Amino acid sequence: MVGLSVGEKHFIQGGIAQDLRSDGRKRLTYRPIYVETGVIPQAHGSARVRLGATDVIASVKAELGKPSALQPDKGKIAIYVDCSPTAAPMFEGRGGEELSTELSVALQRCLLGGKSGAGAGIDPTSLVVVEGKVCWDLYIDGLVISSDGNLLDALAAAIKAALSNTGIPKVDVAAETRSDEQPEVNISDEEFLQFDTSGIPVIVTLTKVGRHYIVDATSEEESQMSSAVSISVNRKGHICGLTKRGGVGLDPSIILDMISVAKHVSEQLINKLDSEIAAAEASEEES
Amino acid sequence: MRGLKLPLSQTQRVRLQRAFEKLQSLSAMANSDASVTVADTIPVNYEDAFLKGHGTTDLNGELVATVCGVVERVNKLVYVRSLRARYKPEVGDVVVGRVVEVAQKRWRLEINFSQDAVLMLSSMNMPDGIQRRRTALDELNMRSIFEENDIVCAEVRNFQHDGSLQLQARSRKYGKLEKGQLLIIDPYLVKKSKQHFHHLEQFGIGLILGRNGYIWIGEHVEARDSMVIDQAKSTEQSTVVEGINQAYTPLEMRQNICRIGNAIRVLTSLGFNVDLNLIMETVELSSSLKIDIHDMLGSEFHVLVAEMEAERRILTTKRKR
Numbered sequence: 103m104v105g106l107s108v109g110e111k112h113f114i115q116g117g118i119a120q121d122l123r124s125d126g127r128k129r130l131t132y133r134p135i136y137v138e139t140g141v142i143p144q145a146h147g148s149a150r151v152r153l154g155a156t157d158v159i160a161s162v163k164a165e166l167g168k169p170s171a172l173q174p175d176k177g178k179i180a181i182y183v184d185c186s187p188t189a190a191p192m193f194e195g196r197g198g199e200e201l202s203t204e205l206s207v208a209l210q211r212c213l214l215g216g217k218s219g220a221g222a223g224i225d226p227t228s229l230v231v232v233e234g235k236v237c238w239d240l241y242i243d244g245l246v247i248s249s250d251g252n253l254l255d256a257l258a259a260a261i262k263a264a265l266s267n268t269g270i271p272k273v274d275v276a277a278e279t280r281s282d283e284q285p286e287v288n289i290s291d292e293e294f295l296q297f298d299t300s301g302i303p304v305i306v307t308l309t310k311v312g313r314h315y316i317v318d319a320t321s322e323e324e325s326q327m328s329s330a331v332s333i334s335v336n337r338k339g340h341i342c343g344l345t346k347r348g349g350v351g352l353d354p355s356i357i358l359d360m361i362s363v364a365k366h367v368s369e370q371l372i373n374k375l376d377s378e379i380a381a382a383e384a385s386e387e388e389s
Numbered sequence: 390m391r392g393l394k395l396p397l398s399q400t401q402r403v404r405l406q407r408a409f410e411k412l413q414s415l416s417a418m419a420n421s422d423a424s425v426t427v428a429d430t431i432p433v434n435y436e437d438a439f440l441k442g443h444g445t446t447d448l449n450g451e452l453v454a455t456v457c458g459v460v461e462r463v464n465k466l467v468y469v470r471s472l473r474a475r476y477k478p479e480v481g482d483v484v485v486g487r488v489v490e491v492a493q494k495r496w497r498l499e500i501n502f503s504q505d506a507v508l509m510l511s512s513m514n515m516p517d518g519i520q521r522r523r524t525a526l527d528e529l530n531m532r533s534i535f536e537e538n539d540i541v542c543a544e545v546r547n548f549q550h551d552g553s554l555q556l557q558a559r560s561r562k563y564g565k566l567e568k569g570q571l572l573i574i575d576p577y578l579v580k581k582s583k584q585h586f587h588h589l590e591q592f593g594i595g596l597i598l599g600r601n602g603y604i605w606i607g608e609h610v611e612a613r614d615s616m617v618i619d620q621a622k623s624t625e626q627s628t629v630v631e632g633i634n635q636a637y638t639p640l641e642m643r644q645n646i647c648r649i650g651n652a653i654r655v656l657t658s659l660g661f662n663v664d665l666n667l668i669m670e671t672v673e674l675s676s677s678l679k680i681d682i683h684d685m686l687g688s689e690f691h692v693l694v695a696e697m698e699a700e701r702r703i704l705t706t707k708r709k710r
Contacts, residue, residue, distance in 0.1 A: 104487070105487075105537065105538035106538060107487070107536075107538045107539045107540050107567070108536075108539075108567070109539075109540070109565075109566065109567025109568055109569070109607075110540065110567075110569075110570065110571065112567075112568070112637075113568060113569060113570055113607075113638065115637075116637030116638055116643070117643060117647075119637060120637060120640050120643060122640065122643050122644060122647060122682070123647075124570050124647065124650065125647065125650065125651060125654070125683065125686065126644075126647040126648070126650075126651050126681070126682030126683040126685065126686075127683045128683070131683060134395070134396070134686065134687065136395070136396060378396065381396065
């Protein structure tokens with residue numbers, strides 16, 4: 103991260119205080135989102151999302167596996183994020199590990215719900231093939247190619263787009279197997295099941311600079327932050343997850359205010375994202 | 390032109406395509422024989438003695454280009470100047486840089502070049518304005534002039550024997566830049582012109598087009614008096630307090646700064662040269678159409694700017710004939 107001079111920092115803080123940021127945005131305006139789907143043909147689903155100069159790719163791969171003994175009627179989902187050294191030189195080798203784990207954990211919390219699988223954005227019961235024996239294991243991988251702030255929002259949007267693009271192959275199960283045997287499965291190459299992504303939440307990160315909060319901070323603005331709260335909201339307006347970063351303490355009333363602001367912003371974001379995903383899928387089909 | 394990443398509707402895509410085609414047809418007429426790609430033969434009279442410069446090589450007795458670019462001839466020297474290379478400094482260039490290190494009797498600045506440039510303490514005007522020998526005390530107080538991460542405007546003085554740059558900031562107009570924003574663009578978009586410092590009176594804004602691709606837009610500050618008062622502020626504490634108590638840039642001026650900044654961003658994403666006339670025309674286009682500052686970065690405005698530039702160039706070529 104390049105340093106900023108005192109004059110520049112002052113200018114950024116002034117802009118946020120006056121509701122006019124460096125590129126003319128208001129405090130609660132997102133940068134233009136650009137979505138491309140199907141960027142990785144070998145994966146079952148993939149998407150690339152550009153939010154200003156922030157560029158992330160998400161891919162979804164599905165494999166057949168055995169469900170866990172504790173939850174025989176649910177499939178398994180794993181989310182993992184990797185920060186590529188092309189984003190910043192410090193991500194080379196193990197430098198990006200801290201940030202990657204932080205992002206992975208935050209995404210898991212927001213999208214996968216609790217340990218028992220309750221309250222997940224993605225319904226794991228739709229992934230089971232034969233209860234107790236065969237289920238789909240979903241591996242969702244995120245890659246950060248270029249970082250200009252607001253990685254969490256971009257990754258959540260990319261995962262949503264990748265899941266809308268995902269086609270799980272249809273599986274034919276051989277009937278009449280004994281209960282203690284592994285059933286034979288026939289994976290179809292032709293038919294695919296699409297995921298229902300209307301229930302998947304988006305993440306809105308609110309960054310507090312001075313006395314105001316902004317949405318979709320660039321990396322310059324993030325360097326000035328005192329704290330940041332990432333709130334995951336779904337289409338119904340319910341909060342699916344909450345993460346706070348930054349060492350400065352926040353008054354509880356501020357957190358409640360941030361939650362209501364995030365709810366308000368998320369409505370527009372969900373609509374915009376859905377239309378962008380639909381446009382991306384349409385142009386992918388054309389080409 | 391390199392893969393604009395914008396959500397364009399079908400009509401916008403068609404309009405943009407048409408504008409680019411017009412621009413390409415204009416430039417193709419101008420100098421089709423001067424541009425070469427790798428392995429093209431360079432038309433040269435082999436009878437005359439000539440010097441093979443950068444970007445050329447002798448292949449089977451013919452002079453062949455090794456880079457894509459434009460053939461330049463200076464007296465007997467024939468070389469190929471590539472279009473999109475790293476910043477290539479020339480003596481007398483105005484550059485904007487960021488201080489990365491305060492070293493013995495010099496500051497090291499990062500200027501988007503392959504090496505850091507050096508600004509010697511002796512190449513700076515002293516705060517009290519007197520021309521004198523720099524003492525050890527001056528060396529200890531270098532941080533009161535420029536610190537790490539400060540933005541500085543200077544001029545290229547010469548090249549050192551190892552290829553690194555030496556800068557100077559002897560005039561009043563050079564020095565520390567505050568109260569504004571820095572934009573980083575590709576260096577090849579800023580062409581050498583007579584004036585790199587622009588004072589936009591109607592906005593009260595100073596615009597510095599650094600030839601290294603760093604562009605500074607900020608409040609216009611007259612004759613660098615800020616250095617004279619710095620003797621009083623000897624500690625870091627007082628600067629921080631002063632910064633908080635200082636008023637923020639007024640909203641009107643900030644809007645103009647953001648508008649100019651976005652105009653430059655649009656021009657760079659379309660690949661047009663950034664010079665004052667084009668920037669001012671883009672700003673006027675946006676204010677006449679009452680486009681919101683943030684919407685200047687949207688697809689519609691990009692298409693409008695491309696069309697405006699195509700029209701303008703057609704007019705200038707017609708006038709030349």
